[in-house]
Amino acid sequence: MFATILLIGVLVSGFIAGVTLGSQAYFRGEMTKPIHERNWNSSSFDSLAEVLTGIKADSLQREPGFEVNDAYGSATLSTQ
Secondary structure, three states: OHHHHHHHHHHHHHHHHHHHHHHHHHHHHHHOOOHHHHHOOOOHHHHHHHHHHHOOOOOHOEEEEOOOOHHHHHHOOOOO
């Protein structure tokens, strides 16, 4: 019984650690993790990223998770 509870505790702790590290990687742009189009120039995304990571997001260092191959997309998704 104790081993089962211990195993569940370790698995839950590992899951929480993985989610935390994944969130940091996404919001800080580590490992050039792609950012979705809807978050590229989003002020709410930037403020959420700053709250979660403690630093201001730099859009110039991010990798887009999509390709902009048309004039409309290129004009609306500037790199600031």
